[in-house]
Amino acid sequence: MTDKLRVAVLFGGRSGEHEVSLQSSAAVLANLDCRAYEVMAIGIAKDGQWWLCPPEGGPREGRWWEGARRVALLPIPAEGRLYFLDEGKWGPKVDVFMPILHGPMGEDGTVQGLLELAGVSYVGAGVTGSAVGMDKDIMKKVFQAAGLPTPKHMTMRRKEWEQDPEGSAAKIMAAIGFPCFVKPVALGSSVGISMAKDKGELIKAMELAAKYHHRILIEVSAAPCQEVECAVLGNESPKASILGEIVPGGHFYDYRAKYIDDNSQLIIPARLAPATAAKVRELAVRVFQAVDCMGMARVDFFVRPDGSVLVNEINTIPGFTRISMYPKLWEATGLGFSGLLDRLIELALEHHREKGRSALFYEDET
Ligand SMILES: Nc1ncnc2c1ncn2[C@@H]1O[C@H](COP(=O)(O)OP(=O)(O)O)[C@@H](O)[C@H]1O
Ligand SMILES: [Mg+2]
Structure with a gap:
């Protein structure tokens, strides 16, 4: 034993x-x-x-x-x-x-x-944090409620789109315009996501996204922008890592760029003015807390040339390969891969104890 x-x-x-x-x-x-x-x-x-x-x-x-x-x-x-x-x-x-x-x-x-x-x-986020982090529609509603900046967007149900593609396209064009990104609400790795620059592309993009989910998110493109990522670690007092930057090989960071073409660049630290980097790190912690995340998360941003910052998304189980941003960012911040895993295990045990402090059933205080 x-x-x-x-x-x-x-x-x-x-x-x-x-x-x-x-x-x-x-x-x-x-x-x-x-x-x-x-x-x-x-x-x-x-x-x-x-x-x-x-x-x-x-x-x-x-x-x-x-x-x-x-x-x-x-x-x-x-x-x-x-x-x-x-x-x-x-x-x-x-x-x-x-x-x-x-x-x-x-x-x-x-x-x-x-x-x-x-x-x-x-290890990692509980039911709420995980569910909110996976649902791009609800996630953005939580960001907005917490005063976190995110690209202008709308959500459309697949049924609505299918019943009236013409009317729906007009609605999207009036509310969002071009270029825009069209995404199935809950997926990852850029599956089902496309960028549309005109009505024809929008229709194709909606049809593709509709294959994957019954709700579709359409949002204003943040381009030109830098894609910046921050690793967050902790429970009650989460810490933000040094920032990394992704320079996608293709037009955007799509499935091919992520896993097939291998021509995207990861730049650590991200090329940002110190004040902008500080703002991103502070926002990363606020995002983590807004969705009640635990343990770990990678928070992704768009940084515009004028220094304004938009939150793209939170990933509650980020990629963990040797070349993935999450472990690399901690390595750059001074915490190696094994040490990071030790810390995640400690945090899991710590949160489990914390949950154990809450009463499960009504306790009569009178
Ligand atoms: N509003 C946007 N503006 C500019 N680029 C975007 C926008 N939304 C998505 N992208 C591009 O598409 C990629 C995938 O979108 P994202 O929402 O992060 O989906 P996933 O959860 O699949 O990673 C991003 O990394 C980025 O390159
Ligand atoms: Mg992403």
Whole structure:
């Protein structure tokens, strides 16, 4: 037996970003300190099954599920114990879960909801922060309520668009104009996002976005602008990292530029005047707190040539590959990859204790 903390990395997931998660979690597994933790890798297949990988397996292997055992985490407080479905027996207890899942069904509060019901500690935002961070429409409403600057936008339901594309296009052109960005409300990695410069492109962009979600966000383009990212770490007193800048290889930072063409540049630190950088870092912490984020998040901005700053979005489970911005920004700020993971685990345990202080049931104070 061991008295090491058992940490289970959840990878894969039922989203279009399954493959991105394999890369992120492989880097996380390679950097978790084996002297401090007993590390487990649990893969979520595209059909939703959970598989506990053998010690030598994990997301690095092409067919990672081979030799793995089917497990479940049941939505009952069971001290974090996994349940072996093949044998119908309780398995090992996990102290901290680390969901390294991107996109819907992983980063959006669904897996976090299961972890809450199971009563276990886990890294990152809870149900609310995750759900708000994944929904670009609600996220922007929260930003506006908190007085955080964001590009002018509107949301249209897919049904409305389908019933009257002509009238809907006219409405969008009057409210937003060109160039604009059209996005499915909840996805990631730029999937389903396009820029439109005229009515023909708008119609194509709306049709594409409508394939992915029943609500569509249309927003004014912030261009010309720099894309600046800030890593945030903490619970009650989150800290902002040094800033990074993305120079997309294509017209904008689309799926190809992110994962296929490999011609985008990451510049650390971002090329900003000190006062602008200070403003971005302060806004990053305010964004983190506005959505009730925990542990970690990457907050992305557009900085205009006049120094004005617009918040684009918050990512509650940012990319974690060796070349991803989140670990790189902490490295540049003085916290290496392994140290960052140690801190995230500490923060998960700390927040779990904090939640434990709240009464679950009515307590009569009279
Ligand atoms: N309003 C905008 N102005 C300028 N560029 C934008 C705007 N919205 C999105 N983009 C471009 O599209 C990319 C993806 O959009 P984003 O909203 O960040 O989606 P995702 O959640 O998929 O990353 C951004 O990184 C940026 O390059
Ligand atoms: Mg983005």
